Amino acid sequence: MKVRSITAGANLFLPFDASGFSAVGEFLKLAKEAVSRRGIEVQTTRVAGDRLNGVLDHHGKGAVAELAARLDAACRSEGVDLGSIGTLDIAGAYAPTGFASELAAAVAQNERVFASVLAVYPGLEVNYAAVLETARAVLDLSRSSSNGFNCRRFALGAHIPPDGPFFPSAYHDGGPNAFSIALEAADLAVEAFGKTPELELACADLKAAFEERCRPIEEVCLDLAARYGWRYIGMDISPAPFPRPEVSIAAACEHLGGGPFGSPGTLTAVRTIKRVLKAVELRKCGFCGVMLPVLEDSVLASRVSEGRVTLDQLLHYSAVCGTGLDTIPLPGAASERQLAAVMLDVCTLSAALNKPLTARLMPVPGKVAGDRTDFDSPYFGNALIMPLPQGSMRHFFGD
Template sequence: MSDNKAVKASVDFEMIAALKDKTLCNVRTVTTFVRLTSDESAWQAVLEAAISHCENIAAGLSNQGYNVQSIRIVTNPYGEYLDISSLSTAAAGLATITDILNTLNEGKNSLRVRFAIGEAKTVREIALLPELIAEYGDLCNACVNVPANEIGVLDNELIEQCAETVQAIAALTPRGEGNFNFTVNFNCDEFIPYFPASYHSGEVKKGFVVGLETPDLLVNTLQHIHDNALLEGLTYQQSRHLIFNALHAALQYHIDIIDGCVRKLNAASDWRYLGIDTSPAPSKDCHSMVDVYKLLGVPYFGASGTVESSALLTRVFKSIENVDMVGFSGLMLAVTEDKGLAQATLDKEFDIPMLLTNSAICGIGLDTVPIPGDTSKDKLCALMRDTGTMAYRLNKPLTVRVFPVPELTAGEVTQFESSDLCNCAVLAVP
């Protein structure tokens, strides 16, 4: 114990000067949660207030030196405010919302605005999603929450409907990219800031959360440790303890500033600040989580030692103090959004079973995983049941967001055109 205390003290002293660069910690999103009703005349005021609040928070964070990448709006379940009596009536409602959002952003040098129509709860609502997503894309993010019964058995009828939806989206959208906007949630709470898993019941009319992007901070912190030979002379346990405390200190330093800034900015508003998702949320524009694993001594993601490092990282993201943690607040492994993981598929360094193994430790599940276009409904359902069973058995939030890529088989390389996605090898579904 005395060794651990000494290590923690040295990390606090050695690390803090290297952690102050705010460009290492991006704010991926300021996400608002609003409630719409069937009264279309009220939609503009609600959406305008949401965008205005996001922009105010984003401007304040920017003044503090933090880059904000996007603002997002999440509604209550869309069946509560859109007319879902037919596809055309639902699409007409989304067209109105799209027009409102475009008008509100017209003439601005605005942040990227993304919109989620909330949770699809009924068979009818789920059945409408493929066509709505195909037409409205990033302004039609949606999720389905699959429950489990008292002995942990998942609602398989709902899973089958979700599998059919995934297949339909793949068929209706170029290269199957529309599945970027749809996910299946297991044991996920409300107020996740990241899309498309984000949803809320509508009980909170005006709430918001902050989501981060921190792989650059993690990599620079670990590189600082190695460059300054801080691990020399330590036992393995001591070195792991030092790394844990260094990463914790790095994140805590910036999260304290961001949280304090947001609370001050929100003090006079009628918006409810719900907290921060401490997940690293990698993207193609920052360091890969693979770089983090390598600096932790794992030669490549999927090698022996991967799970142990995943557990260490997860503990770091869960260790943040003095803030309200929301959403996943855990390790994120998003295959096609992370250039290192995408390259690792080309190098055949991991597979879906490895991702599932790490899902027992991390906090998101199977995310943005390209799979063969002819993957059967039965296999999709089995993959969802495996992931969902782990979520409820281990009491953690997990999701399934897979991309059946039309006409591609395992090992072939995707040709995605979305600016959000990296091209990678299609992974076999065992």
């Protein structure tokens, strides 16, 4: 198990407060050192900003690009690995318009910058036009790099609570500085379900492993909060995978279910792990569910490439998993309406179940269904491009 990220939530405004950001960077350095002294590797430090709607309302066109550039430069200066300019609230009748090109450009032109939109929020209806424009932003991002890799830094979120640690959907609640912890912990599930054949014992082993391994991190975080006056939100104990079989949540599900991921029983295996996570006694935040990122899980990528797992199945599993549709490799010729239709299904599922979900879709220019991706990143594997059925959704998006 490793700490994927220590994520700070801070208010990022224009004009950009460089000295305030420097204090955030200094806190993250102290936090990383404190956790590392407990023998736990910290992979990244991150900063997430507030809702972007205020920036657009007060500063107009060009403000998002300026904020992204300032954030990217500040992250480099202060040694912060990644930064999110925050989320743009697009739910309801008063969603902003014309945001796609500016949001996509802000992400594409700044290598450390992430962003998201929030499409489902309690009490507000899904804005179909805004979801369609979000799909346009995804396509703009896809075309901004030769292999569509910039799409990894942008997502649509639904019912996402503030101050979770995982990117791209993380955003701050607008209050005083806060921080939270993200884990890479699929190996705990692989070990628990691989060594113990009896279900209840394996589940008990996994719960105990999380509590034993995470308690020292929690102690450090509570001490940091008390010492420096920051709010400790909690830990997202979602067992995020890494593209190696021993750190694959799909492999853990296969140990649990006894068959290839995607076969009957997979949904039950995913929900079983979710139930264990719910029982873990720690201060928790964020998703705290099973993450199924196709390109970040080598076993899941293999099952997709073998044709055992489809886009519809992944949406089906989203009913009980953590993040929804994550790092989905799609044909480069996908249309706005095709992508928006997938996003609407995620929004609908989130609204119906009142649960946080995301859609991080990755159309790859020049690739068609059945081609293999060629990403070169330690955090990403490769898989075959998944087919994307055609659908016009004309009653939702117009003719």
